[in-house]
Amino acid sequence: MSDATESTSSPPNFSQLHVAVLAGGPGSxxxxxLNSAKGVVGALEGKVGKVTLVDVKxxxxxxxxxxxxxxxxxHGTYGEDxxxxxxxxxRGIPYTGAREASSRLAFDKIxxxxxxxxxxxxxxxxxxxxxxEALAAGSTMNFxxxxxxxxxxxxxxxxxVREAGEWEAAVEDAAKFSADLLVEEFISGKELTVGVxxxxxLPVIHIQPRSGFYDIKNKYPxxxxxxxxxxxxxxxxxxxxxxxxxEMALRAHRSLGVEVYSRVDLLxxxxxxxxxxxxxxxxxxxxxxxxxPKAAAAAGVDYATLCLKIITVSLNFS
Numbered sequence: 001m002s003d004a005t006e007s008t009s010s011p012p013n014f015s016q017l018h019v020a021v022l023a024g025g026p027g028s029x030x031x032x033x034l035n036s037a038k039g040v041v042g043a044l045e046g047k048v049g050k051v052t053l054v055d056v057k058x059x060x061x062x063x064x065x066x067x068x069x070x071x072x073x074x075h076g077t078y079g080e081d082x083x084x085x086x087x088x089x090x091r092g093i094p095y096t097g098a099r100e101a102s103s104r105l106a107f108d109k110i111x112x113x114x115x116x117x118x119x120x121x122x123x124x125x126x127x128x129x130x131x132x133e134a135l136a137a138g139s140t141m142n143f144x145x146x147x148x149x150x151x152x153x154x155x156x157x158x159x160x161v162r163e164a165g166e167w168e169a170a171v172e173d174a175a176k177f178s179a180d181l182l183v184e185e186f187i188s189g190k191e192l193t194v195g196v197x198x199x200x201x202l203p204v205i206h207i208q209p210r211s212g213f214y215d216i217k218n219k220y221p222x223x224x225x226x227x228x229x230x231x232x233x234x235x236x237x238x239x240x241x242x243x244x245x246x247e248m249a250l251r252a253h254r255s256l257g258v259e260v261y262s263r264v265d266l267l268x269x270x271x272x273x274x275x276x277x278x279x280x281x282x283x284x285x286x287x288x289x290x291x292x293p294k295a296a297a298a299a300g301v302d303y304a305t306l307c308l309k310i311i312t313v314s315l316n317f318s
Contacts, residue, residue, distance in 0.1 A: 015048070017311070018050040018064065018067050018068050018069075019048050020067040020070045021037050021044070022037075022056050022071065022074055023037030023053060024057060025057075025075070025078045025079045025084075026058055026078055027077030027079070028077070028152065028153075028156045028177075029153055029156070032285065033074050034055075036073040036285055037286075040071055040286050043304040043306075047307075047308060054070075056079075056084070069093075069094045069096065069315065069318070070094070070096070073286050076153040080283040081104060081151065082103040082104035085103050096310050096311060097310070098282040102256050106279070106281070106282045109151070109279055112256060115255045119251055120251070121251050121252045122248065122276050123278070124146075124186075124187050124278070126184045127183045128181070128182060130181070131171060134171045134183065143164060145183055145184065145185065146158065149175075149182070150181070150182040151177075157176065157178075158174070159174065187267040189271075191266075192207065192265075192267070192268055193264065193295075194249035195262070195284070196249060196261060196264060197261045197301075197309065198261070201249055202295035202296055203234040203299055204246060204295075205231055205232065205235060206231070206236065207229060208229065208232065209228075209229045210228045210229060210230065231291070233295055234298055248264075259317050260313045260314050264277060264281075265279050265280075
């Protein structure tokens with residue numbers, strides 16, 4: 001380690017900082033992560049002493065010996081679930097973002113919802129079932145509802161089931177990713193997301209898929225060749241609704257003990273404009289066009305400055 005990280009009470013000497021950007025991972029969001037990493041590397045080049053891209057495929061990854069901090073942009077499995085954080089802590093490597101415990105909690109949607117309720121964070125009602133239990137319950141379910149694997153990201157395996165005839169296929173697909181399934185109450189309304197940086201809520205983004213809901217094809221049309229989404233930032237909401245959404249997002253972020261930054265996904269119920277938290281993402285997308293950078297830009301923080309601020313705040317937890 002160089003002396004660039006010895007003092008974290010003031011901004012680091014970026015001109016001496018060697019940042020290893022960790023990307024890829026073994027999970028379903030590998031390609032998305034590699035795109036995030038390209039963006040972060042480009043943003044940091046010329047702003048810090050050195051940037052190295054590290055393609056992580058498993059726990060046996062190698063870091064440059066003189067790296068001062070690992071900038072983690074591995075979404076989903078082995079990046080967002082606490083395992084990478086544990087490995088970096090074992091090696092004594094400072095890293096960006098949430099620590100091990102809060103990462104594990106946020107990645108588990110079932111445990112997260114329990115924490116939300118303890119903190120009076122409104123979240124859709126749910127049932128936890130095995131695949132067989134879910135298949136057997138098909139004739140008694142109230143539709144529409146949502147079925148998803150509880151420990152995946154980017155809406156992988158998520159289905160809005162509107163009628164009984166769609167239930168079996170949705171359950172079978174979600175069960176490819178998890179032995180237990182999370183079935184949620186369906187909330188009809190606007191899809192919103194709120195970035196949290198430090199302890200500040202960024203402007204609200206309204207996510208409007210061009211068809212269906214915000215699933216993987218609408219999130220990443222460049223990857224799937226179909227779908228697409230329009231984004232409105234700041235969201236066109238009444239000031240008091242904006243405030244309520246931001247306060248709910250902050251409460252959700254804090255309820256999980258998340259450090260540094262996150263992106264909180266919510267639904268704004270159409271009938272009464274009440275916000276419901278779906279999940280807290282501890283490693284949100286970080287391409288220049290991703291949602292957290294969009295929200296930061298609306299708050300006057302450009303992409304490179306956002307990356308540098310994430311490093312600065314993270315070093316205070318190392």
